[in-house]
Amino acid sequence: MDYAENILGTIGNTPMVKMNKLVEELPCLVLAKYETFNPGNSVKDRMALQMIEDAEADGRLKPGGTIIEGTSGNTGMGLALAAIIKGYKCVFVLSDKQSKEKMDILRAVGAEVVVCPTDVEPTDPRSYYSVSKRLAEETPNSWYVNQYDNPSNCKAHFLSTGPEIWEQTDGKVTHFVVGVGTGGTISGVGSYLKMKNPNIKVWGVDTYGSVFKKYHETGIFDENEIYSYITEGIGEDILPANVNFDVIDGFTKVTDKDAAVYTQKLAKEEGMFLGNSAGAAIKGVLQLKEHFGPDDVVVVLYHDHGSRYVGKMFNDDWMRERGFIEDEITVAADLIKDHVDKPLVTVKTEELVSHAIERMKKYKISQIPVEDISGFVGAVDETDVFRRYVEDKNISDLPIKEVMGAPYPVVNKNTKIEDLSKLINKDNNAVLVDLGNGKHHIITKHDIISAL
Template identity: 35%
Template sequence: MTAPDRRTVASPPADSLLALVGGTPLVRLGRSAPGAEVHAKLEYLNPGGSVKDRAALAMVLDAEESGALPPGGTIVEGTSGNTGLGLAQVAAARGYRSLFVLPDKTAVEKLDALRAYGAEIVLTPSALPREHPDHVIAYATRLAKEIDGGWLADQYGNPANPDAHRRSTGPEIWEATGGRITHLVATIGTGGTITGTGEYLREVSGGRVEIVGADPVTSAYGGGDGSPFAIEAAGQYNHPETVDVSFPPVYRPEILDRIVTIGDRESILTARALARTEGLLVGGSSGTAAAAALRVAREAGPEAVVVAILPDSGRAYLSKYHSDTWVRRQGFLDDDRHGTLVDLVSPVVTVPAGTSVGSARSALKSSGQPALPVVLAGRSSPLPPAAGEVLGLLTASDLRGPAEAAVPVPTVPPVGIGSGETAAEVLARMDPSVDVVHLVRDARLAGLVTVGALRAREHSVRL
């Protein structure tokens, strides 16, 4: 088979890298959606690697014009990574200092890329209520005020964010499909991408294009409880202690016709499958969008023309979604090898932080468990606690204090093991002083396992 003859005319040299932002192509997902017309808009082909390049450039240019960002000033933002990368790229190209506050669970590839652009980084705990002074947005807002010449990009409230997509992303999709698009599918992070793109497509089509949000199952946008999810750069997490649970100002939910919720497992496995079946190396939020688009196409029928915006590249997540080790430890991949721990998955009795020692002792005794997980207080969900909300494991010896005292919460969170791991892999990396660990499936609490059970499992597998 020979390569297709493209015979394209080379573009003239760009005056700046920033002139190359936008203009990303559509590609049909032929092998993933045979018989359906599903196209992916490859936003990872922006020079900074994500859809956020568009908003980042638009916000900086707007701030320059208004005078909010002075010459030689400092661009500050709270970000999960992609907006920071877009802003760091603009800062480098236009001579600004840049400083970003990120959650401590941000993929290491994003952190390294930000440092490569010369950005300064501040990491803050990811599981904080919005009102906490060290929450990503609150921290960044404070720094921007303290720094001479500091300017907060404020992607969640800056109208230049959705306007960038109203002026570029929407028209590009309309032109590329010859006006044939019937459904737009995009994830909701700040809400800027789907709001701006959706507004344009709804207006130009006379309301014919259906605007569909793709959202993690537990995200508040789609009606979830706001508990943690494994997908970066999409969804809205609400800490149980968060008071203000409103949506970002740039997000206009009335633009959407509906929201399709996608579980973390489906998002991650879809992202991994796109690399193997389409040659598209994309991130987890792209997996969410693609999974939703494939579902929409199946429901809409063969006449539909579905376009999914794929926000970013899998190169930013090689240590996470595209790492076999990571997905097994999080329990997203547990059926491809002999001897995994998936059969040990079982319901677990937990107690919230703040429970009395007396109540915890009774719960541990009646449960018959080797330990009692202490979880973040205030969450009411039909799902098991997220792995990140497991604060510690308490044994009977930990509960010998006064009955009325609050249960002790370890200062160091426990290390969980994944249902996709084998006993040998777990034992090889475990601290020898640990007697019991918690099992994780789909990044949620799914069982308790003693070291003795793991050793017995390893022995039986060897036999």
């Protein structure tokens, strides 16, 4: 019989999978180290177990203790699985940009989850770095993992991931490409591979808003490069001790949009249902095309599973809201197709200004067409109403016809966007689209900007 003593015995020995459609433009063989086959569905299972075992060995983690860590989710999952088997409690601190799925999964395996804001400095007491440290200080019999600076992180990949890649490629690997967060994977694997063959090139994939690439190239920690970004699992606003820049030959940066789009492409074109950092990783490989030749064997490591991003990168509404899906918009009808069924909000000439204000507040709109029995005869804009109100507090009781401006231009639904845009200017903030059968819809400056 062939079986593992417990779930921890299934960590490692993940498969290597040939990339096909997405890398057709590359001259080399591209292989994916597919880490979702670990029991916690991510590469972090390896280092989580190593860090726990090393902490047990030197007494930092004692029986019945509480494991505390700041995590983007995957390290927490690996720690939680090991904690279940070994009898520890877990408290994990996540930033609020992490997917809800990650938080729910950690709670599902018995961990306590604390959520902190993303847009704060690392030293801010509200940051997930600071909160995790504070909780460790306040919690009796606890161990703060600190995956960023814990040498067992690199050690795990030097002892397992690196040797597996070497053996699975029969020592023919020429390039290793991976997203960089804590630095454990790239530094551990890179150190092992360069020990076996110093000519192997190690490339890190970074994201915009992170400091790694510029620091590696210049030695300058540029705080101006730090800003909030969407991509999960890679990039940092600190320099973790586990990032061994001497092992890394270079970095390439991938945008949030490309990372998200290629996450979807991996699923739809390669059948690889993977996480956000995998999209960044394969786009990074494509960006490094000029560094590869026909005899090269490029290994790219995919960190985690797509199930943790169902509400984000695999949700077209989420993607569309962030401009990551580019719907073709050429005519007026394209701008209103998602809300064309909503009725047009109007006011009558004899209604009071207060009625228009109430509708603006109720429907959260800024412009309202004015009509009478003959059709559209004017328009009310919140800016004009506000200016008039400052001049005369009694404006609310005036009829609309006394404060309305010129009516909005009316166009047909097949009017081209460029022609539509010319009608919107500082004196005119909207146009009306004639849908036929007496129905109209409004297009504002906001609608056009949102579609850019």
